[in-house]
Amino acid sequence: MASTIHDVAAEAGVSIATVSRVIAGNYPVAKKTRERVEAAVARLNYSANPNAQRLRGVDIAPVAVLLGSITGPSFAALAQGVESEARDRGRICLIGTTGGAADRELELVELMRRQGVEAVILPGGSWESREHHDRMAEHAKTLAKEGKHLVFCGPRTLDDHGDDAIDIRYDNEGGARQIAAHVVDKGHRNVLLMPGTPNGGTASERLRGFRTALAAGAAQEYGVIETSFDREPAREALLAHLREIVPVGSRPPFSAVLCGTDQVAMGVLDALHEHGLRCPEDVSITGYDDVPSARDLSPALTTIRVPYEELGALAVRQALDDPHADAGVLPVELIVRDSVAAPR
The missing domain is CATH 1.10.260.40 (lambda repressor-like DNA-binding domains)
Structure with missing residues (x-):
């Protein structure tokens, strides 16, 4: 043999x-x-x-990755990791998009199962409801019975459904603590939080990390503005708030904004400019993810680098090679650039 x-x-x-x-x-x-x-x-x-595997009668099944959006930089990096690892193994990669819709996500998981994929890979943090949790757990159980795998990349787990699903995690909350501690170390004591999608797992963990570091550094949480992870909603939300509290060109009560994604940070930067404020002279800003454009902003964005490509590649390796192994928690990295300075 x-x-x-x-x-x-x-x-x-x-x-x-x-x-x-x-x-x-x-x-x-x-x-x-x-x-x-x-x-x-x-x-x-x-x-x-x-x-050679086909000649031995082994079926080379594809893998699938389901993204909220195909244009999001973080999603694209994750998909690149999945596709590269699948390609190296002689497999094709199927890509589906959910548009952030919970029902569509469930439909696509079932559709990919019927297509005969060996693994369905999902970014974490896109759902919170118990009903969705339970329905996803049923999909995980069905896939596991067929020798296939549901893989989560990030802060989403089926915590009470055994090991039917695979979790590939990175230090999401730890990264938020790192970047908030950096802001506190710079001397900021009144900080606005814009963590991203309300009630989403990723945003919830990042918000928790922000708050832990602020409390440890005796800094004050000015408040939380909830918005999506996208640039334009963040811009609109902060601009509306600034117009309510201070005249154009006047500094707000907070001296820094901790953002849940780089896209949110870009929207915050737009809003500050429209309100006659400068970064970091008037308000410091941080992001999260380190998307390629973060370094090209003016000022270049201080952020947290998440190894999204490695997450995607590791998801494929774990599903195909050793689904019950402990993958550990991938580290993240604080990237210090120009968007944070000591407050005046």
Whole structure:
């Protein structure tokens, strides 16, 4: 019989995920471990070639990733990671968009299951209701019975439904604490919070991280303005608030704004400019995600870098190689640029 990836892992004394990473060649593996895996591959004459697998009667099923929007920079980076890892394994990647609609998300999960995908990958944090939670858990259970997998990337879990779903997480709340602590360290003591989508898992964790750091630094929360994760709604919401509280060109009571995404931060920057205010001279701003355009703003945006591509790639590896392994929590990174300065 032809050797399998399980045989190689056992021969080399490593996990299936490690074998996959060595074969793909796009993930750092210790030199001695890589050499041990390569030797096992050679001894067992193992082939991961998709055509060879088809000749052995193995079905090369696609993977799917469902995005809120195909144009969102964070979604696009996650999808790139999924597609790249799927391509390296000789699989195609199917992409669907939900438009942020809970019912559409459920419909697409079922549709992808019927299409025979091996894994359905979802960004985290897009739903909160118990009904949606339970219906998604049923989908996870159905997929698991068929040997397929539902994978969440981010702060969304099926916490009371066993291990039917896979969670790939990053330090979402920790990143919010880091960036809020940076603002406090700069001397800001009255801070406006704009975490993003109300009642969304991602925004809730970021808001909690902001508040923890502000409290630890004896800083005051000026208030919370709820808006979506998008630029224009954030601009409109802050501009309306500024017009209510201060004349054009006058500094507001808060000296900094902590934003739940870079897109929100861009909207905040637009609103400040329209109200005759400067960043960071009058108000400092932070973002979250480190989308490609964050460094091109004027001023360049201080933000948190999230490894979205690695999240997507890890989701594929976990689903295909070792669904019950503990993937841990991917770290995030504080990126300090020019949009935060000490308050006057």
